[in-house]
């Protein structure tokens with residue numbers, strides 16, 4: 001199995017396919033970058049040319065700016081780059097997120113990027129792809145992570161919003177501006193009250209709408225006179241970095257909640273001093289991670305960002321040929337867009 | 343159980359005292375008395391002892407979850423709380439097994455209590471069945487019921503406040519009714535919240551009246567003649583109750599300690615029925631007419647059996663300084679001077695010296711504050727910590743109200759604090775948990791206040807180490823958080839304001855001056871007390 005050793009290798013700039021002369025989600029500027037999805041730790045500025053799934057076109061454009069040289073390829077279709085076949089498959093993580101399959105001479109590697117298996121109407125569902133080597137994330141790779149049914153989570157959010165209305169508090173829901181925010185907007189009951197958004201969220205809402213994803217009506221907070229709004233009836237969706245600063249002052253009495261996989265742990269909720277924490281993640285939980293690994297039927301499992309050591313040790317006990325691949329991906333972050341998960 | 347879980351998570355999701363009180367009130371409003379009383383029981387810090395060994399729960403959960411030991415450990419490391427880790431790794435709730443929704447009382451009395459009598463095999467089956475009936479959040483609360491350590495930011499004071507608001511009965515009465523030992527029954531709850539209930543259980547002590555540290559010059563208290571000066575003793579504050587031919591001795595931590603002080607118990611048998619004395623229990627040096635050193639008294643504490651030798655070497659006395667029940671009547675509303683006159687009459691005829699009036703602070707020195715200050719300087723010779731200043735017309739109040747009772751200590755820089763974190767030491771102590779972080783009360787929670795490494799004997803350190811290992815709640819790297827249970831007296835050189843410390847104050851050279859076996863976490867000092875010391879400078 002000679003090709004397996006050199007089809008994709010880890011270099012200081014990221015995962016490199018020498019035969020195809022391209023990188024996958026590189027963290028330094030390169031000539032040719034293949035991108036799994038538009039999150040900042042996977043799609044970085046500065047490379048000369050980018051290739052991504054066409055479903056990510058709208059959001060990737062917003063994230064990378066007008067000047068970036070972006071090319072798109074439909075999901076499920078292949079192109080051959082310097083003799084290496086490259087195909088995108090949906091990853092179910094956020095709008096446009098894709099797994100990248102790289103094949104040559106009958107050997108295949110799938111880079112998962114970030115992915116989840118739970119239902120999410122804002123993006124194409126994950127498809128398991130058979131391969132020889134599966135490179136998986138492990139953001140929530142511990143058995144303590146088990147996601148509740150998303151509908152029960154949304155019921156909880158709706159209830160929280162209504163009870164805040166009753167006690168005259170503005171509902172501030174914190175979520176990542178790309179992906180989680182739109183998933184929340186599409187899942188909540190918009191008939192409860194008006195919905196406002198932070199600028200970072202509203203910018204990406206536009207991309208989602210352009211891509212044909214149905215979202216309820218939202219108003220950018222910056223567009224209205226704060227004194228004229230009865231904030232206590234509204235829901236404000238904002239990135240985690242927004243609270244604590246002066247931005248949140250105008251809303252009066254608040255109830256602050258966060259939607260994230262990290263909210264599964266009581267200590268995390270308490271340290272962030274949230275009024276409520278909702279367990280909603282765009283990554284796989286432990287059971288889905290294991291099921292996916294089985295479904296790929298891969299003989300080699302490379303594990304990246306998250307609990308890679310734990311997952312590798314566990315997989316080896318189960319008889320897999322598994323190893324840790326050190327990357328600079330950060331997974332779903334706790335503190336905002338720039339700090340690593342802890 | 344569902345309502346109680348909801349209460350738990352409501353309390354957990356807020357740090358605001360008013361919201362916690364509202365949540366408690368709402369619970370007491372809708373819950374049945376038989377459930378309410380168990381909620382009171384747990385939230386005021388009691389736990390069911392010796393239910394199931396923590397190690398077994400951990401092992402069974404690991405096996406039920408199908409995990410290797412190491413993987414469970416990884417999970418525990420991440421979560422930091424054992425009850426929570428168990429609740430998360432177990433397979434999801436099996437609704438088909440849930441036999442309806444048990445009430446809190448039924449869960450505890452019909453499902454938890456019987457566990458104590460079970461052999462290991464049946465025990466495991468029962469525990470697993472319990473786990474299967476509940477979802478993750480309920481399991482977490484169940485785990486806390488079984489293992490203790492609620493830590494949901496609710497103190498006894500707060501529960502009392504909520505009960506008082508809920509019933510319209512004043513907090514002092516509720517406090518009194520919750521004193522001492524009681525059984526968590528519906529009947530007791532009915533008595534607790536009965537607006538007309540006057541009967542006193544014969545063993546029931548009164549809430550202690552506690553003094554505040556004096557931060558201003560004593561002259562600020564006004565006329566010296568309005569005040570009674572007493573020695574501030576360094577022993578165990580206690581109430582001795584004589585009712586219906588029985589004697590009960592309660593420590594301030596609401597422990598019944600009658601058996602530990604047979605001398606006092608037998609002296610008390612000569613007291614008339616319907617007598618409650620407040621005083622200090624001390625090791626006593628008859629020839630010197632002053633207490634033995636505190637470490638002598640400590641030899642007598644917490645023992646199952648008291649040998650003859652110890653009883654001879656460390657005889658104890660109760661120095662009674664107040665009378666709060668006389669001839670079966672609650673006399674807390676009388677002025678201190680009147681209570682002490684009656685106290686004198688009651689003690690005068692007592693044949694045994696094991697209960698006596700304390701040595702007096704010389705009366706002529708009571709003429710002005712300066713001479714009183716001179717007397718205070720001689721406290722060490724009296725083996726006292728300083729003076730108590732009590733307003734002569736003060737009623738016997740509940741808790742620590744400001745204004746009528748002051749402690750005027752010689753060395754003001756000592757406080758009682760609760761051990762909350764421990765870390766392994768260095769060098770010779772590398773295998774012992776010997777570096778400690780202590781906390782004091784701020785509102786309803788404990789805030790870290792000082793770290794201390796020294797001051798305990800090796801034997802004491804080994805005891806603390808054992809305690810830490812058995813009572814770890816969370817691990818953060820090398821640091822373990824422990825169930826707040828042990829109280830220590832800390833001494834320090836100086837105190838300053840600090841923005842870097844959560845408590846807002848920083849102390850210099852903190853050291854452990856002694857282990858207060860006689861105190862419970864609730865007796866530890868409050869942050870306000872320390873801040874008051876700061877203002878003294």
Ligand SMILES: [Zn+2]
Pocket residue numbers: 037039042093114331
């Ligand atoms: Zn991502």
Ligand SMILES: [Zn+2]
Pocket residue numbers: 039041042113114137305329330331332
């Ligand atoms: Zn990622």
